[in-house]
Amino acid sequence: MADNVPRSIQEALLWATERLAAAGCETPRLDAEILLCECAGVERAFLLGHGTECVPAEAWPRFQEWVARREKREPVAYITGHREFYGMDFAVTPAVLVPRPETEHLVDEVLALAQTRYRAAQTILIADAGTGSGAIAIALAAHLPHAQVCALDSSREALEVAWRNAHRHGVRDRMCLVQSDLLERLPWAVDILVANLPYVADEEWPTLAPEIRFHEPAQALRGGANGLDLIRRLLRQAPARLRPGGAVVLEIGAGHAAEAERLARAAFPGGHVRVGQDYAGLDRVVVVQTP
Numbered sequence: 001m002a003d004n005v006p007r008s009i010q011e012a013l014l015w016a017t018e019r020l021a022a023a024g025c026e027t028p029r030l031d032a033e034i035l036l037c038e039c040a041g042v043e044r045a046f047l048l049g050h051g052t053e054c055v056p057a058e059a060w061p062r063f064q065e066w067v068a069r070r071e072k073r074e075p076v077a078y079i080t081g082h083r084e085f086y087g088m089d090f091a092v093t094p095a096v097l098v099p100r101p102e103t104e105h106l107v108d109e110v111l112a113l114a115q116t117r118y119r120a121a122q123t124i125l126i127a128d129a130g131t132g133s134g135a136i137a138i139a140l141a142a143h144l145p146h147a148q149v150c151a152l153d154s155s156r157e158a159l160e161v162a163w164r165n166a167h168r169h170g171v172r173d174r175m176c177l178v179q180s181d182l183l184e185r186l187p188w189a190v191d192i193l194v195a196n197l198p199y200v201a202d203e204e205w206p207t208l209a210p211e212i213r214f215h216e217p218a219q220a221l222r223g224g225a226n227g228l229d230l231i232r233r234l235l236r237q238a239p240a241r242l243r244p245g246g247a248v249v250l251e252i253g254a255g256h257a258a259e260a261e262r263l264a265r266a267a268f269p270g271g272h273v274r275v276g277q278d279y280a281g282l283d284r285v286v287v288v289q290t291p
Contacts, residue, residue: 095157134162141171201227
C-alpha cells in the first residue's frame with residue numbers, strides 16, 4: 001500500500017512497528033501506538049478495539065512524519081512534546097532531559113521527609129537544583145500545598161520549559177525559577193534540597209542509546225570522569241544553603257552509592273546518611289538528614 005494512502009489502524013501499527021524495530025528501537029510496538037494515539041487524538045484502548053477502522057486521513061501524514069523521526073532514534077517524548085511523571089503531564093523539549101520513572105523515587109523520598117519532619121501546615125522551603133523541565137519541583141509543589149519551591153538551572157531554555165509546566169499545573173505562585181550554576185544564586189536557605197544532577201561517567205557515555213547521546217542535552221547527563229563532578233560540587237555548597245535540621249536528597253547512578261555516600265558524610269559529618277533503592281531495587285538516592 002502506498003505511503004500516501006491512509007490504511008487501517010492494524011496495518012498502520014504493523015507498518016510502523018516493523019520500521020521502528022528495523023531501526024533498533026527498544027519498544028517499537030509501544031512507540032507506534034503512542035505516536036498513532038497522539039496523531040489521531042485517541043486513547044490506546046481505542047486502537048485495540050477498532051483495529052480494522054481506517055486511520056483518519058488528517059492523522060496519516062503526521063504519523064508518517066513522526067515514525068520517520070522515531071526511526072532516527074529521536075525520543076518519543078520530544079516528538080509528542082510531553083511526558084508523564086508522577087501522574088502529571090509535563091511539556092518537554094530537546095532543551096531538557098526526558099523525565100524518567102526512576103526519578104519519581106526522589107519525589108517519594110522528599111514527600112516522606114516532609115510528612116515525618118514538618119507539621120502539616122508548616123511552610124517548607126525546597127530547592128531543586130538542575131530542575132530541567134521542572135518535573136521534580138512541580139510534583140513536590142503540587143503535593144505539598146504549603147511548600148515554597150525554588151527551581152534552579154543553568155539553562156535559560158530549560159527554565160522556560162519549567163515555567164510553562166509550573167503554569168500548566170497551577171503552582172507558579174509558589175515557585176521561583178532562577179538561572180544558576182547549582183546553588184550559587186539560590187536566594188534563601190532551604191529545608192530540603194533535592195537534585196537529579198548529571199551522573200553519566202565519561203567512559204559510560206559512548207555506550208548509551210542513540211536517543212540519549214544524540215538527542216538529549218549532554219550537559220544534563222554527563223558528570224565527568226567518574227560521573228560525580230556535579231554531585232561533589234553540590235555537596236560542598238549544600239551545608240551553607242540548608243536551614244537547621246535540613247535534608248538533602250540526590251539521585252545517583254549505578255555504582256555510585258559508596259562514593260556518593262562518602263562524599264555526603266564528608267560534607268555533613270554530623271548528619272545521618274543513607275542510600276535508598278528505586279522500584280527495581282537499585283541504589284538510586286542518597287539522603288542526608290542534618291540534626
